[in-house]
Amino acid sequence: MSHTQFRTHWTEALVKGDIGLHQLPATLSRKEASRVRREALQRITGSPLGTIGDYTFDPQSAKCENFIGAIQIPVGVAGPLLVKGRAITAREPVFAPLATTEGALIASVSRGCSALRAAGGAVVRVDDVGITRAPVFRSSGIIQTQAFLAWVHTHFDEIKHLCERDSHHLTLQDIAPAAAGCTIYLRFRFNSVDAMGMNMASIACDRAITELISPATGVPCISISGNYCTDKKPAMVNFLNGRGKRIYAEACLSADIVRDILKTDAASLCEVQYRKNLLGSAMAGAIGCNAHHANILAAFFIATGQDVAQVAESAMGITCIEDRGNGALYASILLPDTPLGTVGGGTGLGTQREALALMGIVPGAKAPGVDTLRLAEILGALVLAGELSIMAAQASHHLVQAHVQLGR
Secondary structure (H helix, E strand, O other): OOHHHHHHHHHHHHHHOOOOHHHOOOOOOHHHHHHHHHHHHHHHHOOOOOOOOOOOOOHHHOOOOOOOOOOOOOEEEEEEEOEEOOOOOOOOOEEEEEEOOOOOHHHHHHHHHHHHHHOOOEEEEEEEEEEEEOOEEEOOOHHHHHHHHHHHHHOHHHHHHHHHOOOOOOEEEEEEEEEEOOEEEEEEEEEOOOEOOHHHHHHHHHHHHHHHHHHHHOOOEEEOOOOOOOOOOOOHHHHHHOEEEEEEEEEEEOHHHHHHOOOOOHHHHHHHHHHHHHHHHHHHOOOOEOOOHHHHHHHHHHHHOOOHHHHHHHOOOEEEEEEEEOOEEEEEEEEEEEOOOOEOHHHHOHHHHHHHHHOOOOOOOOOOOHHHHHHHHHHHHHHHHHHHHHHHHHHOOOHHHHHHHHOO
């Protein structure tokens, strides 16, 4: 059977329903298998898939089942941005890639970058809180629950050894317990260096549970994730205790910068801060108070290969605006829950590797942890830039006009 006949055979098998999309033979390369699926789907649905099949990255690097191609999202660049961090200094202008379909977003963030640049740059600091995983257990009642928690406390070193046994890049920091009757949660917190670390944490927890915790205590694990982690959901446990990176960014802007670049004034910006970010968020019952952290986070996550679903937790940050007198402003943001990585997951795709390299991030070129710290510092400054610009646009009533011009 020729190569073409072989591919046609499997296309026919898919069309007839003899096999599922996941059952193509391993003798087909990933690229060939994606072509077979597209051809079969086009015949089944009558919908063309040529554009989805036109991609440039190596399909072997795609962590995606039933792979058929790629969805392309436009990428623009915001900047230059000046960041005063620990992994990056204000002497090093940064051009930050953002992947978005929202017109006016990158123009707005770039205006914020201009304001920060005129102010000498954004001061950024990052706490490496650590990635968390919280399996849930079931005891017979509160007496066994108390005994179980005491056992975990006294056997922490053994649990730590098992969690770290098969990885040189994962360190168990602590285990925070919580319980309600016969239901127990153990919130494991790990340092995962340059990886975001969610898969590493899950594997480590599973090993410790199956090899030690459950056999030794007789308390079964019901799920590797008990929603107390909390992964990909907004939650107060993350807001208060942090998760991944906790990022702080700030800048002081003179009256001239506020007037000439942001096209507004300190009093108007402070009123938007109070009535929108603070009071409006409280009225809505929001966790956090900000104008649009999610916009910058989502665009940055997609461009750099992060897990975009984690925007659900990362977007619950705080923006602060204060009048410092004489028309000057103090502005800051807090991102308490920001899982980030520069290795693993989508960071291995060719397009995302180029986006990371644009910001001076090349995995393996620096000491462990430096690349992801740099990424976090850039993100913090970008979010601050985005908040300043959109709040100024709302204070000056320019937001709708900008979207009419750029977003339609």
